[in-house]
Amino acid sequence: MINEIEIKSKLSNNLSKLPKYLFAEIDELKNEVISKGVDVIDLSIGDPDIPTPQPIIEALYEAAKDPSNHRYPSYSGMYSFRKAVSEWFYRRFNVEFDPKNEIIALIGSKEGIAHIHWAFLNPGDVSLVPDPGYPVYNSATILAGGIPYKLPLKEENNFFPSFENIPSNVINKAKIMFINYPNNPTSAKATYEQFEKAVWFAKKNNIILCSDLAYSEIYEDNEKPISIFNIPGAKDIAIEFHSLSKTFNMTGWRIGFAVGNQNIVNGLLSIKSNVDSGVFNAIQIAGIRALQPDMEKYAQQNREIISRRKKKMVSILKDVGLEVYTSTATFYLWVKNPKGLSSKEISMIFLKEIGIVVTPGNGFGENGEGYFRISLTAPDDKIEEAANRIKKLKL
Numbered sequence: 001m002i003n004e005i006e007i008k009s010k011l012s013n014n015l016s017k018l019p020k021y022l023f024a025e026i027d028e029l030k031n032e033v034i035s036k037g038v039d040v041i042d043l044s045i046g047d048p049d050i051p052t053p054q055p056i057i058e059a060l061y062e063a064a065k066d067p068s069n070h071r072y073p074s075y076s077g078m079y080s081f082r083k084a085v086s087e088w089f090y091r092r093f094n095v096e097f098d099p100k101n102e103i104i105a106l107i108g109s110k111e112g113i114a115h116i117h118w119a120f121l122n123p124g125d126v127s128l129v130p131d132p133g134y135p136v137y138n139s140a141t142i143l144a145g146g147i148p149y150k151l152p153l154k155e156e157n158n159f160f161p162s163f164e165n166i167p168s169n170v171i172n173k174a175k176i177m178f179i180n181y182p183n184n185p186t187s188a189k190a191t192y193e194q195f196e197k198a199v200w201f202a203k204k205n206n207i208i209l210c211s212d213l214a215y216s217e218i219y220e221d222n223e224k225p226i227s228i229f230n231i232p233g234a235k236d237i238a239i240e241f242h243s244l245s246k247t248f249n250m251t252g253w254r255i256g257f258a259v260g261n262q263n264i265v266n267g268l269l270s271i272k273s274n275v276d277s278g279v280f281n282a283i284q285i286a287g288i289r290a291l292q293p294d295m296e297k298y299a300q301q302n303r304e305i306i307s308r309r310k311k312k313m314v315s316i317l318k319d320v321g322l323e324v325y326t327s328t329a330t331f332y333l334w335v336k337n338p339k340g341l342s343s344k345e346i347s348m349i350f351l352k353e354i355g356i357v358v359t360p361g362n363g364f365g366e367n368g369e370g371y372f373r374i375s376l377t378a379p380d381d382k383i384e385e386a387a388n389r390i391k392k393l394k395l
């Protein structure tokens, strides 16, 4: 019989170095509270509660019936899917990409975000990753044998990294940099000037610039986030990861895409062709449906729902004296811990006293300490109930 300690010693060195996956740990605690009979409201994970739009489901149903879709898909994605991406991208950002060699289908953008590190890092190479940040940038760097260097995101800089503060010996070893705006977990948006700075910095230092645009369509008041490719010259050094998950409530479907510099896209493709066999064609066909112009109304409905929930929650949080960072994007609220409490302490108070699961900020990196994240991806009545419980919270 193999016990836990023996298994641990058998794990690869890189895998053993990873921090415990944040959401797994929260899940454990949550289940403990649920088992005590508490009606727990989970506002911790960015997983939309609203169903996928019907036309997308119907497209999948039709495509699934066609036996020619039952065979292995192509590694880079169906040409028709990549073409739909290029048309969507042009409509949305006014930038052109060649479906032949500048676009690749992904099994969710998380897959591409992880694999890009295997394509370009040698042991000892550095990947510059935002802190706080989406945990995959850091963990995939470590699994690929690279060294993550954390770029602190500070509120006084609107949660954008200060490239001036990176030591030159780190820059010399840096091969990849990740930016993510609209940002998870802080909800911050980046300006054109900030994106321009990122492109200049990456170009000057010959670093592959990876832009994670998972939240490009989650915005308010028609303030549309921009793409890194709205900056002239970005195509020389950048790749951008996009997802259908958050835009069309398709987290479970596992489909996304990357666009960018041909050589970078090609590097990612080489890794993928060795470890996976692409996205089920029927899901790509449903993805094509999602990217059509008439589907924009569903994205707009999502935005309105999120905006309404956000207004409600922000006003309650302010009423009880909590300080919320407010931006016009994402479905997250980044809230300051009250009264010098640690992120873990305030999250425990939310869970134990009012049965609400939030995410402690330090779960996204040490610079997230001092904050916690609320995700607005629960049904309206749950958000309402959560707001009522927060009102009663004595802080």
Ligand SMILES: *Cc1c(COP(=O)(O)O)cnc(C)c1O
Binding pocket: 046, 107, 108, 109, 110, 111, 134, 180, 184, 212, 214, 242, 243, 244, 245, 246, 251, 254, 255, 256
């Ligand atoms: C949700 C999320 C993703 C991953 O989305 P997929 O479902 O894998 O397409 C990527 N980046 C960030 C910042 C996210 O929050």
